[in-house]
Amino acid sequence: MGLLDRVLRVVRASLMSVVSGAEDPERALEHMVATMQGDLIQLRQSVAQAIATQKRTERQHEQAKATAQEWYNRAQLAINKGDEATAREALTRRQPYLSSVQVMQAQLQQQQQIVQQMKANMRILEAKLAEARTKKDMFIARSRSAQASQRLHEMIGQVEGNMGAFSQIEEKITDLEAQAAAIAEVNALSTGDSLDQKFAALENSNVENELAAMKARLSGPDHPRLPRS
8 A cells, every 4th residue: 555655665765875875874774763663653543543444334334234124124013914004114214224234335345455455564564664673773783883893993093103103203212312322422532532631731740740850850969960951
């Protein structure tokens, strides 16, 4: 029927939306199931209304049959009493009820077919809704797993990028350490040169002192004077 066809079109449209990536898969699946649930509620209400109409027609049908039988019994009673005119009147009053019974009989057959078809459609929709719920849960779980995996790969990529930055920082630190070592070595060399100069000065001082002492001894009264330099 039309409602079930519309439900199936909505399901197909929702699935195509998920496949094409036109919207978030989880939202599309939730919307699809919610739509099917709403349509199932509407279909159940329609089935309940159809059943109520069928039962009302059945009551009217039974009432018309009972009234027609009542007029038939009256006509039979009048015949037994020899009152043919009354019997004819009773049978005449009976005819509209017989017509109503025939009309309502046809209506009941049609309504029964409609109710059976609606019940069958309702069972189909219930089965499809149960299937859709199962698939929705499965697809949502897969979607969330895929999103988590994507975020994990993105984080790994960021970490790898940070490791590259760490490598650059390490290179800079290594350069700074090398520069510091070179400066320390230069300073050590400079300090060594200064010490050598100090020792050289001390050695020269000792030589001068020794020379002065030698001159003093040689210039004493017991030694001839040295020529002045």
